[in-house]
Amino acid sequence: MVVDDQPLVRAGFAAILAHVPDLELVGEAADGEAAVDLARRERPDVVLMDVRMPRLDGIEATRRISQDERCREVRVIVLTTFDLDEYVYGALRAGASAFLLKDAAPESLVEAVRVVASGEALLAPTVTRRLIERFTDGPAPDPATRQDLDLLTEREREVLVLVARGLSNAELADRLHVGASTAKTHVSRLLSKLGARDRAQLVALAYEAGVVRPGTPGG
16 A cells, blocks of 8 residues: 555556556555555555655554554555654654665565565664664653563563664574574564564664664664
8 A cells, every 4th residue: 555645656656566466556545544544444464654744644644553453464664755764763663664765766665565564674774773863862761661671681682782773583593693483583572572563663662762872883
């Protein structure tokens, strides 16, 4: 499903997806309210969500979709030009599973849809760094979030830091010298303990709690 208030943008995305045999466009919406209604009705696997739109912005639309039991399997990719990083961060906390630059190549769009549809979050290290750098001088770490992290074991905190830095499961396995299934289990336990929907929300929690800060080694 494509959500954008600019008809030409929607048409462009639709044209790209129309040429991919295993993808089907089930609907388009021009604002957040229409997007929520359409998501509830069509229950798409993936929603491409713009941020600034009339009536209801992409952040609130993402939140409503992610919290709606009827849309439990719906995943949202936030479309951004990076001059709206503070809004994109809010969308991440609202339940977005990925970020995509609006000037991305068509093949990147298709790959993003497939990755998110498979249940993964798309958080390339370069995207994560560029997003989080905006919050270096932001508010102090959230005490409530820090308290949640107290429930984690030392190894789980280590995994959280690595996830926040953009490492994939395969890279986690290599860094921790464990098998791929073990790395996946670590991430699954983090999601469960912290009540996070996916890896994207783990990243947000890590930065909110101050576990990872911009400019730290390896970040």
